[in-house]
Amino acid sequence: MAAPRRGLRSIDGVDDSRRQPRTRRGGRPVGQVLGIPIFVNGSMILLAVLVTYVYGNYVRAELDLRDPFGYVVGFGFVLCLLGSVLLHELGHALTARRFGIGVRGITLELLGGWTEMDRDAPTPRVDALVSLAGPAVSLVLGGVATAATLALPDRTAAGQIAFQLAASNILVAIFNVLPGLPLDGGRALRAGLWWLIKDRDRATEAAGWAGRVLAFGTGMVAFWLYRLGTLTLLGMLFVLLVVFTLWQGAGQSIRLARMTRRFPLVKLRELARPLLTVPAGTPLGEAQRRRSQDPRPNVVLAVSDSAGNLTALVDPIAAERVPVDRRPWVAVDSVSRSRDAVPALPLDLSGEQVVRALQAHPAAQYVVTSGEDVVGVLRVGDVAQVLEPRRPTKQRK
Template sequence: MVRSIKRMEESATRNPPAPAGGRPVGQVLGIPVHANASMLLLAILVTVVYGNYARAELGLEQPWAYLVGLGFVICLLGSVLLHELGHALTARHHGIGVRRITLELLSGWTEMDREAPTPRVDALVSLAGPAVSLVLGGVTTAAAFALPEDTVPGQIAFQLAVSNVLVAIFNVLPGLPLDGGRALRAAMWAMLKDRNRATVLAGYAGRALAFGTAVTVLVLFQFGLLTVFGMLFVLLVTMTLWHGAGQSIRLGRMTGRFPLIDLGALARPLLSVPSGTPLGEAQRRRAEDPRPDVVLGVTDSAGSLTALVDPVAAERVPVDRRPWVSVESVSRSRDALTSLPVGLTGEQVVRALQAHPGAQYLVTAGEDVVGVLRVADVAAVLEPRRAQRT
C-alpha cells in the first residue's frame, strides 16, 4: 500500500499522458511525430485540386498532374512540420520536455509535458513557429522569383511561399489559441503577474479577433471581393478560432481555481459494512448515519476495505430486490480504484484525475482510507456556474 501511494504521488506531480492524437509515423530529432487521421481526406482533396490546376495551367497529363499535386501536399506537410519543430526545439532548449508533434495538412500542434516557467519562455516558444514559417516564406519566395513561372518547380515554390507567409501572418494575430495569442498572454502575464488571468484575457482577445474576422469576411463577400467558397472557408476558420478561444477562457478560469481544491475538505465520509450485507440493510445504515454525503464501502472478515458501492448500480436494483442483493454485487473492487494522498495540491489532484479517469477515488492518509472523492465534487469547485445549471 505504501508503494502504491508513493507511485500515486509521483504520477500526480506530472502532467497526465496526452490523449491520442493520430498515428505515429516516425521521429525527428528524437521527437515522436504523429499524423491525424483527418489529414488523409484533406491530402486527397488538395492532391486532386492542385492536380487539376497543374493540368489546366501547366498542360500536364494524368497521372503526372496528380503526382505534382501529391508532391505539393508533401511540401505542405514539411512546412507544417518545420513550423512545429520551431516550437518543440525552442521548448526543449528551455528545459521543457516535448511529448510529440501531431500533424494535419494545414496545421499541427506540439504537446509539451509542462507549461513555460516564465512569460519570456512562453513568448519565445510561441513565436518560434511563426518565425520558422516566415523564414520558409522568404526562402520559397526567392525560389519563386528565381525559377521560371510556367514550370512545376516555379509554381510549387510560389504556392509554398504564399502558404508559409499567410501561416506566419495569421498565427501572430493577438488572440488565443493562435501563437500570437500565446505571446499576448505572455506579455499580460508579465504585467499582471497572474498567468490564469492573462489566459482569460487573451482568450477574449481571440474571440474579438474571430468576431472581427467574420464581419470583415461578410462585408467582402457583399462587395463581391470574395467567392462563396472563400467566405465559407474563412468562416469555418473563424468558428474554430472562436471555439479555441472559448476553451482557453474556460481553462484559464479553471486553473485559477486549482488552489481551492482541498482533498481533506472534499473527501466524503466512508461507512463500511461487512461483506455479504444486503444492499437494503446497507442503505438503511447509511440513511441513519448523521454525517452528510456518506459513501458505502465493503470490508472483509478482517475489517479491511475491499470495495466501494457503485451508487448508480445500486439505484438500478429494484427496491423490492434490495433485501436479497448483497452489496458486493453492486460494488467496485478497491484494486480498480485510484488512491489520492490527502496532501496533494489542487493541481496535482486535477492531473491525477486526468491520468486516471473515474467517478470515485480513495483519499488516503498513510495506509488508512480517510474518505472518498467523487469527480463531480471537483468539477463543482472548478466550474461552479456549470454545476449550478446541472
C-alpha cells in the same frame, strides 16, 4: 496552424499541458523526428485529398497538363505543405526543449498541427520565445520559397509549387502572430500580459477574449469579401471553419484559465465524502437503508471484512441498476469494486496536485488516505463542480 483541445488545440500552437489530459492527441503515429514522436490525425487525409484535387485542377489549367500529371503536381504540393507545417511545429518543439521543456509529440491535422509539451513555460520570456519560434520558421520558409520562385522558370510545375509554398508560409506566419489565443501571437500576448500583471491565468483569460474578438473580426471580413465577390463560396466556407476553430480554442483557453485559478479551492479535507462501512454479505437494501439514516451528507457505502478492514467500495451506478425488489436478496459485495482497484490520493495533496493526479489516472472516484487509513472518497464530479461552478451537473448520490 494548430491547436487547444485540447485537448486544447490552437490554430497553430502549443498545448497547455498542465491543464490537459495526457491522452488527447487522437492521431496515428507515423515516426519520429529528432526524437519527437509525430502523429497524423485522420482529418489531415481529408485535407490532403481536397488540396490535391483543387490544386491539381488549378495547375492542370495553368500549365496545360493532362489529368494525371496535374494531380501528381497537386500531391507534390501537399507533401511540401505538410513538410512546412512539420517544420513550423518543430520550431516550437526544439525551442521548448532548448529551455528544458519536454515535448510529448507533434500532431498534424486538418488546419495544421500542434505541439504537445509536458509542462508550461516557466517564465513569460520562455513562453514568448516558444510561441513565436513557429511563425519565425514559417517566415524563413516563405523567404526561401520566394527566392526559389524568382529563380525558377515561369509556367513550370516547380515554379508553381514554390510560389504556392511562399504564399502559404508567409500567410501562416502573418496570421499566426495575430494577438489572440489560440494563435501563437495570442500566446505571445499572454506572455507579455503575464510579465506585466504577474498572473499567468488572468493573462491567459485576457488573451482568450482577444482571440474571440479576432475570430469575430475574421468572420466579418470574410463575409464582406464574399459579398464583394473577392472570396469564393469554397473560400468562405474554409474561413468559417477557421473562425469556428479560433472561437472554440479561445473559449477553451478562457475556461481553462478560470479553472486553474480555482485550483487552490480543491481541498481534499473538504471534498472527501465520509464512508459508511457494512460487513461483507450485507444485503444491498439493508446497506442503503443504513446510509439513508446516516446524518452525514454524501455518505459513500463501503464493504469491510470480518476484521473491519475496508475491502471494497459500492459502485453507485451498479447499485442503482439492481431492481428495488431484488435489493434485499443481492449482497452488497456484488455491486462493489475492490479497494485495490480504486486509485488513492494522499490527504495532504495541494489542489493543483489533485487535478494533475486526476488527469494522470482518470477514474470516477478515488480513496483519500492519511497514512494507512482511508479517510474518505473523492468523486471526480465534486472536483468538477469546484472548478466549474457555473456548469450544470447531474445530481450525484
